[in-house]
Structure formats: structure tokens, C-alpha cells
Amino acid sequence: MARLATSDALIQVTGLRKAYGTTLVLDGVDLSVRGGEAVGLLGPNGAGKTTLLKILATVARPTRGDARIAGHDCARDAERVRGLVGLVAHGTHLYDDLTALENLKFWRRFAGERPDVEALRGALAEVELDDCADLRVRTFSAGMKRRLSLARMLITRPRVLLLDEPFSSLDQGARKWLEQYLHAFTAAGGAILMATHAFGRELDVASRLVILGAGRVIADLPRGTLSADAIHRLYALHTEDAR
């Protein structure tokens, strides 16, 4: 795959370093993701996948280097970036003692908008939670919470999705829905960076695979027609080399 021009990139990372005290988590990461592209981010535990997503989402600040979303600096222009990205991380960003609908209402109100209840019910229907709209989140399974968390993010209509293990806890129906949604998202020109440990169907949404090891990009491959086994072998080869 041809290298991307900086101007095309919705996500642009250059020489990114992040250290927590004396522990170096990211050590000069270079990466760009164009609109319409979905990149699967692979790597062993501690490779820096979540840290990279957090810097791009403006939750963490880089120690050195440059991270940009649609040309906006993630450290210096964080508020602009926040209006463009949607983050699905390990936490669900939900209040357990509110109902599904109340959670969505709260996040709309907190964004300074008047919640359109019909639109919010529509978002719940999209993730097949319309029957549970008035149930407290505390009573939801992990998969239902994950789906509600996705609905919460999607109503903000982001241009860039930063996903950390988005398929975890989802049942087959929800996985299929998410795959279709992510395909539609990239088809509409959005960019996706998705950290995952899975090598199965989850990676079908990715057009490129980036393998992180010891805080560096150690492989950047087109997804093409690589089978899960082939990806697994490549992953093992590269991560072994990185050690």
C-alpha cells in the first residue's frame, strides 16, 4: 500500500513518544490513517495500543512527538479534536443507576444539546436495546452495556473512531451489526483505528494492519486477503523479532 500523504490523513502520528516516569510506552510511533480507512492495531499486552488511542482521544498527553486528528493537534487543540473523535475504551462511560435512555439523555444534555427522545430511542433500536430503554444499566449484561456504550458514542456522529477491543462481550448478532456499522462508517469517509487482540472476523473491517511492539510500529501491512492464520503467523514473527 502506498504511503499516505499527510494532507489526506484524518489521523496523523509522527515520532510519538510517551513515558510514564522511567517507563517508555511509545517510542517514536509514526502512523497515518486516511478517511475511508480502518486500521487494525495489533500488539501484545504493554505494546502501547491503549496509550496511543488515549493520546489521540486527548485523554493522555504525549511526552514528545506529534499526534493530529484532521490536522488539529491533540495536545494543543484538544477541544477541537474532542468534537471529531469517538472513543470506545475499556470503561463503558455509563451510569449504572440510570436507565439506558436516561444515560443517552444525560450525555446529550451535557453536550449542550436538547435531547430528541425519538432520535435516542432510534439509536437504542439500532443496537437492539429499544426494549430495555427504561431499564437501569445495572441490570444489563456486559454485552448490553457495550452496545449501549456504542450507541452513546454514535449519537455524537464522530469523524474518527478510536476503538479499544470493540467486539469484546458482544454476541454474534451485535458483532454483525457492529461490523456492518464500521463498514458503513468508512464508506462514508470516516477513519477507524481499532486496537484488538483478536485475529478472527473482527479484522475483516480493517483495510490495514499495524503491529505495535515495544512501543514502536514493527509492521504495517495491507489487510488484503490474509487469513486469520496468516495474520497470526505474521504477528508471531514480528512480535518475536521485536523481543
Place this chain on the structure above:
Amino acid sequence: MTFLRRAWAVTWKDVLVERRSKETVNAVLFFSVLLLFVFEFTLGADRERLAAVLPGLLWLGVLLAALLGLGRSFVLERENDCWEALLLTPGDKSAVYVGKLAGNLLLMALVEAVVLTLFTVFMNVDVARALPGLVLVLALGTLGIAAVGTLFGAMTAHVRARELLFPVLLLPVLVPVLLAIVKSTESLMAGEPLGVVSHWLKLLIAADVIYVVAGLLTFDVLLEG
């Protein structure tokens, strides 16, 4: 307008969550009643001694209950990383401070109403005459305590020794407020008019303004970490 809508959203959410879980209200009210029992047993029926220490006891009860409640006000945001989502939603983050402060004021007002009622019943004290002035002192004192408590609650939310650090940080900063409210309450309960405590009220108003403005100006930086 957007700022107020955002602040109101936070208050609405906190009140709704508390109404359903009742975690903080139950703990704080139970603690206040226990404290009153302890005071009652310790002081006995000595009316003179009681009159001398009553203002201090009233505020001690309110303050200890506030320490319990205010320290927990941001714990809710730690669950499921909601703190992260508050940070990532574009807009003025000090709306979170205003929303949380309003929620804490409601909680403290409820606790104070219960504590004051129980005080009058348990200690057999007549506060009817001093009540208008007392309500003003309670309102100003509560705003000062809640303004600093909300800010420090956010500051210590991610600290491991939160329960220890919160009162250690809070109490020294509250010294001017505590001094003013105890002295004002003492005078008002002794039957003196409101004008006599006007200098303490001015101190309370000044402290409240400083604490609220400091909270508004620093909360953004605090949330960003």
C-alpha cells in the same frame, strides 16, 4: 445558556442517581443521628454547659456529615470511567463543578434540616427566634464548605488515600468559614440581633466568593489532569 444546561444536566444526573441508590444520603443521615446520640450522652442534662457548646456541636455535626458526603461526590465518576467521558465531551468543564456544587448543596441542605430538627428535639433547644438569622448563616456556611469540598473532592477522587487526604486538605482551608459560622451561630442562639454578627457575615460572603471563583477557575485544569 449552554453552560447552565450542562451544569443542570450534571445536577439532574447526580440527584437521580442518589435518589435511586441512596448510598450517600443514608450514610450521612445515619452518621448524623449517631453523632447526636453521642453528644447527648456525653453532655447529659447540664443546660449551661450545653448552651456554651451547642453552636460548636451543631456545626461539628454538619461538618463531619459534609466530609462524608462531599468526599464521595466524584466517586461516581470513577465508575465505568465516566470521568473520561466528561473530559472528552467538548465544552466548558467548569459546568461539571457548578453542577456538582449544586448537587452537594442540596445534599447538605437536607442533612442540615435533619440535624437542626434533631438538635432541637434531642437537646431541647428553642431555635425559633434565631431561625431566620440561623438559616442565613447556614446557607452562607454551607456554600463555603460545599465550594471547597467539591473542588477537593475532584482533586482527591483518583488518589488512593482519598479518605485520609480529603479532610486533611479541606479543614485548614475552611478555618475562616468555620470561625465565622460558629461565632455567628453562638451570638444568634444567645438572642443577639443579626446586625451584631454582620462582620462575620461579611467574612463568610467574601470566603464564599473566593472559594466559588477559585473552583470555577481551576476545575478545568483539574479535570484535564
